[in-house]
Amino acid sequence: MLSTFSRLGSRSLRSNGSARLLTSLAEPSGPQLITSTVPGPKSTALKNELQNIQNADAVQLFVDYEKSIGNYLVDADGNTFLDVYTQISSLPLGYNHPVLIAAVKDPKNVATFVNRPALGILPPENHVHRLRSALLSIAPDGLSEVQTMACGSCSNENAFKAVFISYMARKRGGKPPTQEELISSKYNKAPGAPKLSILSFDGSFHGRTFGCLSTTHSKPVHKLDIPAFDWPIAHYPKYKYPLEQYAKENAAEDAKSLAHVEELIGQWEKKGCPVAGLIIEPIQGEGGDNRASDEYYRKLRDLSTKKGVSFICDEVQTGCGPTGKFWAHEYWGLRNPPDIVCFSKKMLSGGYFHKHEFRPKEAYRIFNTWVGDPTKLLLLDEVIKIIKQESLLENIRKTGDFMIQNMADLSKKYPVLHNVRGRGTFGAADMPTPEARDKLVKELHLKGVHCGGSGNQSLRLRTALIFEQKHAELFLDRLEQALKKF
Amino acid sequence: MLSTFSRLGSRSLRSNGSARLLTSLAEPSGPQLITSTVPGPKSTALKNELQNIQNADAVQLFVDYEKSIGNYLVDADGNTFLDVYTQISSLPLGYNHPVLIAAVKDPKNVATFVNRPALGILPPENHVHRLRSALLSIAPDGLSEVQTMACGSCSNENAFKAVFISYMARKRGGKPPTQEELISSKYNKAPGAPKLSILSFDGSFHGRTFGCLSTTHSKPVHKLDIPAFDWPIAHYPKYKYPLEQYAKENAAEDAKSLAHVEELIGQWEKKGCPVAGLIIEPIQGEGGDNRASDEYYRKLRDLSTKKGVSFICDEVQTGCGPTGKFWAHEYWGLRNPPDIVCFSKKMLSGGYFHKHEFRPKEAYRIFNTWVGDPTKLLLLDEVIKIIKQESLLENIRKTGDFMIQNMADLSKKYPVLHNVRGRGTFGAADMPTPEARDKLVKELHLKGVHCGGSGNQSLRLRTALIFEQKHAELFLDRLEQALKKF
Numbered sequence: 001m002l003s004t005f006s007r008l009g010s011r012s013l014r015s016n017g018s019a020r021l022l023t024s025l026a027e028p029s030g031p032q033l034i035t036s037t038v039p040g041p042k043s044t045a046l047k048n049e050l051q052n053i054q055n056a057d058a059v060q061l062f063v064d065y066e067k068s069i070g071n072y073l074v075d076a077d078g079n080t081f082l083d084v085y086t087q088i089s090s091l092p093l094g095y096n097h098p099v100l101i102a103a104v105k106d107p108k109n110v111a112t113f114v115n116r117p118a119l120g121i122l123p124p125e126n127h128v129h130r131l132r133s134a135l136l137s138i139a140p141d142g143l144s145e146v147q148t149m150a151c152g153s154c155s156n157e158n159a160f161k162a163v164f165i166s167y168m169a170r171k172r173g174g175k176p177p178t179q180e181e182l183i184s185s186k187y188n189k190a191p192g193a194p195k196l197s198i199l200s201f202d203g204s205f206h207g208r209t210f211g212c213l214s215t216t217h218s219k220p221v222h223k224l225d226i227p228a229f230d231w232p233i234a235h236y237p238k239y240k241y242p243l244e245q246y247a248k249e250n251a252a253e254d255a256k257s258l259a260h261v262e263e264l265i266g267q268w269e270k271k272g273c274p275v276a277g278l279i280i281e282p283i284q285g286e287g288g289d290n291r292a293s294d295e296y297y298r299k300l301r302d303l304s305t306k307k308g309v310s311f312i313c314d315e316v317q318t319g320c321g322p323t324g325k326f327w328a329h330e331y332w333g334l335r336n337p338p339d340i341v342c343f344s345k346k347m348l349s350g351g352y353f354h355k356h357e358f359r360p361k362e363a364y365r366i367f368n369t370w371v372g373d374p375t376k377l378l379l380l381d382e383v384i385k386i387i388k389q390e391s392l393l394e395n396i397r398k399t400g401d402f403m404i405q406n407m408a409d410l411s412k413k414y415p416v417l418h419n420v421r422g423r424g425t426f427g428a429a430d431m432p433t434p435e436a437r438d439k440l441v442k443e444l445h446l447k448g449v450h451c452g453g454s455g456n457q458s459l460r461l462r463t464a465l466i467f468e469q470k471h472a473e474l475f476l477d478r479l480e481q482a483l484k485k486f
Numbered sequence: 487m488l489s490t491f492s493r494l495g496s497r498s499l500r501s502n503g504s505a506r507l508l509t510s511l512a513e514p515s516g517p518q519l520i521t522s523t524v525p526g527p528k529s530t531a532l533k534n535e536l537q538n539i540q541n542a543d544a545v546q547l548f549v550d551y552e553k554s555i556g557n558y559l560v561d562a563d564g565n566t567f568l569d570v571y572t573q574i575s576s577l578p579l580g581y582n583h584p585v586l587i588a589a590v591k592d593p594k595n596v597a598t599f600v601n602r603p604a605l606g607i608l609p610p611e612n613h614v615h616r617l618r619s620a621l622l623s624i625a626p627d628g629l630s631e632v633q634t635m636a637c638g639s640c641s642n643e644n645a646f647k648a649v650f651i652s653y654m655a656r657k658r659g660g661k662p663p664t665q666e667e668l669i670s671s672k673y674n675k676a677p678g679a680p681k682l683s684i685l686s687f688d689g690s691f692h693g694r695t696f697g698c699l700s701t702t703h704s705k706p707v708h709k710l711d712i713p714a715f716d717w718p719i720a721h722y723p724k725y726k727y728p729l730e731q732y733a734k735e736n737a738a739e740d741a742k743s744l745a746h747v748e749e750l751i752g753q754w755e756k757k758g759c760p761v762a763g764l765i766i767e768p769i770q771g772e773g774g775d776n777r778a779s780d781e782y783y784r785k786l787r788d789l790s791t792k793k794g795v796s797f798i799c800d801e802v803q804t805g806c807g808p809t810g811k812f813w814a815h816e817y818w819g820l821r822n823p824p825d826i827v828c829f830s831k832k833m834l835s836g837g838y839f840h841k842h843e844f845r846p847k848e849a850y851r852i853f854n855t856w857v858g859d860p861t862k863l864l865l866l867d868e869v870i871k872i873i874k875q876e877s878l879l880e881n882i883r884k885t886g887d888f889m890i891q892n893m894a895d896l897s898k899k900y901p902v903l904h905n906v907r908g909r910g911t912f913g914a915a916d917m918p919t920p921e922a923r924d925k926l927v928k929e930l931h932l933k934g935v936h937c938g939g940s941g942n943q944s945l946r947l948r949t950a951l952i953f954e955q956k957h958a959e960l961f962l963d964r965l966e967q968a969l970k971k972f
Contacts, residue, residue, distance in 0.1 A: 042611075049614045053622065054631055057849030063608045066597040076611045087604040088855045095601050104590075104599045111552040113590045113599065113861070115581050116834070118573040122549045125528075125562045128535045136539065145540055150636045151856060157695040161712055168711040182706040188714035192706065196713050208854055209643040210697030210715075220668040220678065221850050225654040226647055227682050227715065228674035229696075345855060348602070363543030364707050368694055369574045369831060370637060375599070375861070 022390050022466050023098060025070035030474055031448025032080045038445055040077030060450075068095035071464055071471050073450055081450040082474055084425075088452070089285070089317050089462035090345040092383045097466075103382045112374050119148065120364075120371045130374070134381035135351070140327050142337030143353035148372030152316035152344030153207030155352050156279065158366050159340045160198050160211050162358040163277035163310045165365060167196060197229070197268055199261065199278040199309070201236040203455075205286035206279055206314050215279050218287035218455065232264040232275060236284065237292040241419040254296040258303060265307050277310035277339075282328035285317035288455020289428030291421060297332040305336050310358070313338035320346035321387060321465050324397035324424030331423070346465075348383065349376035392465040393424075400424035403461075403472040410476065414483040417459075425472075427461040428454055436486065443482035449475055508876050508952050509584060511556035516960055517934025518566045524931055526563030546936075554581035557950055557957050559936055567936040568960055570911075574938070575771070575803050575948035576831040578869045583952075589868045598860050605634065606850075606857045616860065620867035621837070626813050628823030629839035634858030638802040638830030639693030641838050642765065644852050645826045646684050646697050648844040649763035649796045651851060653682060683715070683754055685747065685764040685795070687722040689941075691772035692765055692800050701765050704773035704941065718750040718761060722770065723778040727905040740782040744789060751793050763796035763825075768814035771803035774941020775914030777907060783818040791822050796844070799824035806832035807873060807951050810883035810910030817909070832951075834869065835862035878951040886910035889947075889958040896962065900969040903945075911958075913947040914940055922972065929968035935961055 035041065043062045050056035067074035071094050073083040086094065093100065103109060117124060124130075135146045147162075149155045168177075177192070185192025200206065200215035207213065208222060214229040216222055237253035240246035265275045280300070284290035304311045318328035320343065325331060329338060340358055344350040349372050360366055387393065404422040407429060411417045417440075419430040431437040437457040444451050454460035463471070521527065529548045536542035553560035557580050559569040572580065579586065589595060603610060610616075621632045633648075635641045654663075663678070671678025686692065686701035693699065694708060700715040702708055723739035726732035751761045766786070770776040790797045804814035806829065811817060815824060826844055830836040835858050846852055873879065890908040893915060897903045903926075905916040917923040923943040930937055940946035949957070 046609075046611070046614055050609070050617075053614070053617050054633055055845050055847070055849060055852070058606050058853060059609060060607050062611050062613070063603060065601045065603065065610050066594075068597075068601065073608075087602070087608060090602065090604060090855055096597060097600070100600045101596055104596050105593075108552075110587055110590050111554075111582060114583070114586045114865075115551045115554065116573070116576065117549065117551065118576060120544050121546050122559075122573060123532075123536070123545060124551050125532070125548050127548070128532055128539070131536075131539050147540055151640065151854065153640065153854060154637065154695060160696070161694075164713065165711045177706075177710055182710060185706050185709040185711070186703050187719055188700055188709075188716055192710055193712060193714040208647075209640060209695045210646070210700075211695060214674055214696075217672050220663075220671050221848065223671040223674075224663055224667060224678055224851075225651045225671070226679060227650065228679040229713065229715075230674055233673055359541050361541070362707065363541060365710075366541070367544060368637065368639060369576055379600075 022392070022395065022468065023386070025094070025097070025466070027070040027072055028080055031072070031082045031478075033446070033448055034079055035077045038079060040075065040079060042076040046076060065095065070094045070096075071467055079448075081445070081448050082471060082478070083450045084461050084463050084467070084475055085450050085452040086462055086464045088345070089322065091464050092320055092346040092348070093386060094464035094466050097386070099382050099386055100379055103379060109378060112378050116370065116373065116375075118369055119374065120367050124374055127374070130377050130381060134377050134384055138326050138384055139353050140329065140337060140341045143341060143355055145356060145359055146353050147351055147366055148377070149350035149352070150370060150372055151350045152342070153209045153212050155316065155342040155344055155350040156206050156215075156312075156314060157209055157211045159279070159312050159342050159352045159354075160277065162340065162352075162354060162360065162366060163198070163312065164194070164196055165360050166310065166358050167276040168194065169361070195273040196276045197231040197273050199232045199234060199264060199275045201234050201280055201284075203236050203284045203287035203290050204279070204281060205284065206281075218284070230273075232268050234264055235260045236290060237296055239291065241421065250293070254293060254299070257292070257296065258299055261300065261303060262307070265309060275309050277312055278304055279312040279314055281314045282318045282323070282331075283423070283426060285426075286454060288458050289421065289460060290455070294332045297329070298334060301332070301334050301336060301338070310339045312340045312342065314342050316342055316344045318426060319343040321393050321396055322346065322424050322426040322462060324393055324400055326393060328423065328426075348380045349373060387465060395468065396424040396465055399467055399469055399472050400427065402469055403427060403475065406472070406476050407479070410480055410483065414480070414486065416486045417483055422461070425461060425463040425467055428458045431457050431459065433457055440482055440486075443485055444478055447478040447481055449478045508878070508881065508954065509872070511580070511583070511952070513556040513558055514566055517558070517568045517964075519932070519934055520565055521563045524565060526561065526565060528562040532562060551581065556580045556582075557953055565934075567931070567934050568957060568964070569936045570947050570949050570953070570961055571936050571938040572948055572950045574831070575808065578806055578832040578834070578951050579872060580950035580952050583872070585868050585872055586865055589865060595864060598864050602856065602859065602861075604855055605860065606853050610860055613860070616863045616867060620863050620870055624812050624870055625839050626815065626823060626827045629827060629841055631842060631845055632839050633837055633852055634863070635836035635838070636856060636858055637836045638828070639695045639698045641802065641828040641830055641836040642692050642701075642798075642800060643695055643697045645765075645798050645828050645838045645840075646763065648826065648838075648840060648846065648852060649684070649798065650680070650682055651846050652796065652844050653762040654680065655847070681759040682762045683717040683759050685718045685720060685750060685754075685761045687720050687766055687770075689722050689770045689773035689776050690765070690767060691770065692767075704770070716759075718754050720750055721746045722776060723782055725777065727907065736779070740779060740785070743778070743782070744785055747786065747789060748793070751795060761793075761795050763798055764790055765798040765800055767800045768804045768809070769909070769912060771912075772940060774944050775907065775946060776941070780818045783815070784820060787818070787820050787822060787824070796825045798826045798828065800828050802828055802830045804912060805829040807879050807882055808832065808910050808912040808948060810879055810886055812879060814909065814912075834866045835859060873951060881954065882910040882951055885953055885955055885958050886913065888955055889913060889961065892958070892962050893965070896966055896969065900966070900972065902972045903969055908947070911947060911949040911953055914944045917943050917945065919943055926968055926972075929971055930964055933964040933967055935964045
C-alpha cells in the first residue's frame with residue numbers, strides 16, 4: 001500500500017510552483033495499512049473498553065502519538081494514514097515537529113509545564129514577552145489587545161461578554177452602574193442582567209456552551225434538548241457553483257442576507273432586546289464549508305458599523321494560516337477591522353484580539369481561574385516562528401491552489417464530487433447525499449487517508465501547514481481511487 | 487524577615503499530631519521579603535507593560551515559577567511568600583514537586599506534550615488506562631463514568647447539558663425526537679430547545695460562561711451587563727457562629743432553604759419551565775466560604791430525588807482533597823449519591839463524574855474539539871499517586887484541625903477576626919468590613935503570606951495538600967502579627 005502515485009504520473013496534475021524545502025521530517029513515503037480492517041483489532045478493543053467509562057461512539061481510532069510524524073498519523077495497530085483532518089483542524093505543524101519536541105525538552109521550560117498559574121493574578125515573569133512574541137506579532141490589523149482563554153467556546157463566550165459590557169458602558173455614557181443594576185444583576189434580572197442579543201447566521205458553528213450554542217445553527221445534534229437564548233438568526237448566503245456561472249444569483253443571495261440582518265436589528269431593537277453584536281465565520285467550517293464573497297463581508301461590516309453593532313469574527317477554525325493568510329478575514333479588504341477576532345485550535349491557546357474599547361475598565365470582569373495556559377503559548381511561540389521562517393502561509397497558498405484546482409478537475413471526471421471549493425488548503429467538496437459523503441470518507445480511510453465531513457454532505461479538508469504538493473498528490477491519487485467506487 | 491515563629495513558642499499552639507514526613511522539598515525556612523514595597527519594582531514595571539495589552543488591574547505579582555518551591559511562591563523581585571492561596575486553590579502539590587518535574591522530563595511523555603489530540607475522536611493508546619488510573623481510581627462512590635473537559639466552567643456547562651439531555655430522554659420514554667424537535671432546536675425554539683431550568687443558590691459561584699453564570703450569584707462584578715437565563719434561585723442557609731451556640735437558629739435556616747427549594751420547583755413547573763437539575767457547592771467557596779450542615783445536604787439530596795430533580799455537586803474548588811476527604815460531599819453521608827460531580831482546579835483537568843443515566847445515548851452530544859487535555863491527565867495521574875502514597879488527605883485533616891483550632895483561639899484574643907470556619911485546610915474567617923478584610927490580606931502580604939479574599943469580607947485559605955503543621959505555625963504567627971494592626 002505504499003505510494004502508488006507514480007501510477008497517476010505527476011505531469012498529469014496541474015502544478016503552480018516548485019516544492020518548498022520545509023523542516024525535514026522523517027515521514028513515510030505514503031500511507032500504509034497493515035490490518036485487514038480499519039479500525040484494527042487494538043483500536044476496536046480499546047474502544048470497547050472506553051465504552052465502559054463514557055459514550056465512545058465518536059472514537060475513530062486510538063492513536064500512537066509517539067510514532068505519528070509530520071502529515072502522517074499512526075494508529076494503535078500500526079496503520080499509517082495521510083492526515084488531511086489534523087485533529088479537527090487543530091495541529092498547525094503536524095505530528096512531532098522537531099522544534100516543538102525541542103521546546104518540551106528544553107530544561108528552561110520545565111517549570112512552565114509543571115506550575116500552571118492563575119494567569120490573571122500571578123502571571124509568569126516572561127508573560128508580557130510571550131504575549132508580544134506569540135500573539136501580538138500576528139495580531140490582525142487594527143486590533144492591539146488580546147485576551148487569552150482555554151478553548152474556542154470560552155473565547156467566544158467571553159467575546160460576547162466583552163461586547164455586552166462595552167455596549168452598556170456606551171449606554172451609560174461614563175456613569176457608574178446604579179445600585180439597582182448591581183443588585184438585579186446578581187439575580188439574573190434586568191436592568192443589571194439586560195435584555196441584549198448577539199446576532200448569528202443560519203448554518204454557523206460557534207461552540208457548544210450555552211452562550212455559544214445559542215449562536216450555533218449547523219446541526220440538531222449540537223442543539224437538541226438544550227435551552228437557548230432567543231437571539232436573532234440571519235440568513236447566510238447560499239451560493240451556487242461554479243461561482244463564475246452564478247454571479248447574479250449569488251449577488252442576490254448576498255443582498256438577501258444583508259437585508260435580513262438589517263431587518264432583524266430593527267426588529268430586535270423594537271422588541272426590547274437590542275442586537276449588541278454579531279458573530280460570523282469567514283467560512284462556515286462545521287456547517288458545510290459554506291462561503292460568502294469578500295464583498296459580502298465588506299458590506300456586512302459596513303452595515304454593522306452603521307448600526308453600532310459590534311462585529312465578532314470567529315476565526316477558531318480559519319485562523320492561523322489554513323486559508324493561506326494568517327487570518328481569513330484579511331482577504332476581505334475591510335475599511336474598518338472586526339471589533340473582535342476569536343481564535344483557538346491551530347493557535348493551541350484560545351483567546352481573542354480586540355479593539356481597545358472592548359477592554360472592560362474594571363478588573364475581574366473578564367476573568368477565570370486560569371484564563372488560558374502558558375504551556376500552549378510557549379508552544380505557539382515556536383509555531384509562529386516556524387510559520388514565518390519557513391514561509392508556511394506561502395506553502396499553503398501554493399499547495400492549496402494546486403489541490404483545489406486538481407480536485408476541480410477530478411470533479412469534471414467524476415461529477416459525483418461537485419462544488420469543489422477552498423481557500424488555501426481549507427477545502428471542501430460536496431457529494432450528492434450524506435450517505436455518499438460518509439461512504440467517500442470511509443473509502444478514503446481504507447485507502448490510508450484520514451479526512452472528515454462538514455455539514456450534511458461535504459468532504460472536509462483541514463491539513464497542517466506543512467502539507468506540501470507531494471502530500472496533495474498522494475491525496476488526489478487516493479481520492480480518485482475512492483471516486484471510482486461511485 | 488525569616489521565621490520569627492520561635493518568638494511565639496510552639497507549645498502555646500494546640501497541636502494534635504506529629505509532623506509527617508512528606509517528600510523532601512528544598513523549601514526556605516520561611517517567607518522573606520527583600521524589596522521595600524510589595525509588589526516590587528520588577529512586578530510593577532511588568533504590570534505597567536501588561537496594561538498596554540489588556541486590563542491588568544487584577545495582577546498581584548509577576549512570579550518566578552522556576553524558583554518557587556513547595557508552599558513558597560517567589561516573585562519576579564526575589565520576594566518569597568508562604569502561599570496559602572495556591573493559584574486560586576488550583577495547585578495540589580505546591581510548586582515544582584519533584585514527581586511532576588520527573589514526569590515532564592520523562593522522554594516517554596514528550597509526545598503527549600507535543601501532540602494535543604481531539605480526544606473525542608482520536609484518543610491516545612494509553613487513554614483508557616489513564617482514565618482508570620487518574621480519574622476512576624478516585625471517582626466518588628456510586629459514579630462510575632467520567633467525562634473530561636478543559637476547565638471548571640466547561641465542566642459545569644456540560645453537566646447542565648447532560649442533565650437536560652437525560653431529562654428529555656426520560657420524558658420521551660425511549661421514543662426518538664420528532665422532526666419538529668430536531669428542526670426547532672436549530673433555531674433556539676421549543677420544543678427542540680425546551681424551556682427547562684437549573685436551580686441554583688444565592689451566594690453560589692459556578693463559573694462565568696453564560697450557562698454557569700446564570701447559576702452564579704456571588705458578586706455583581708461577575709454578572710453586571712451580561713444577559714442571563716431566568717432560572718430559579720433558592721435561599722442558601724445563613725448560619726450564625728459559633729455553630730454550637732446557634733444550633734436552633736441554624737436548623738431553622740436549613741428548613742427555610744429546603745422549603746424554598748421545594749416551592750421554587752413547584753413554581754417553575756407551573757410556569758412551564760421545569761427544574762431539570764440543581765447545582766450546589768459543598769462550601770460556597772467564592773461567595774464567602776458559606777457553609778451548610780451535612781444534614782442539610784442529606785435532606786436536599788432526598789428532596790431532589792423525590793422531585794426527580796438531578797443533583798449536580800460542584801466540587802471544582804472543594805474537590806481533590808483540601809477539605810481532608812477527596813470529595814467534600816463524602817462528609818455528608820448521602821443515601822443516594824449526587825448524580826453528577828464536577829471538578830477542575832486541583833484536579834488539573836476539568837470534567838465531571840456521573841451516573842450511567844447521564845451518558846447521552848448518541849455520539850457528539852457532549853463533545854468539542856479537545857474535550858480535555860491529556861497533558862493534564864498525565865500530571866494528575868502522578869498527583870493522585872502522591873496523595874495516596876504520602877497520605878496527604880490525612881495530612882490535610884490534621885494540619886487543618888490544627889490551623890482552624892488555633893485561628894479560633896486567635897479570634898478570642900483578637901475578636902476583629904471572627905466566624906472562624908473550615909474543613910481540612912479549606913478555611914476562612916470574617917472581618918467586620920470589606921475594607922478591614924482587604925487590609926488584613928495586605929498586611930499578611932507585607933509579612934510574607936500570600937492569601938486571598940472570599941465573598942465580601944472573608945479571608946480565604948486554600949493551601950496545597952503538602953501544607954504541614956510547620957507551615958500552619960508560620961501562617962498563624964504572621965496572622966497574629968497582622969491582627970495586632972487592628
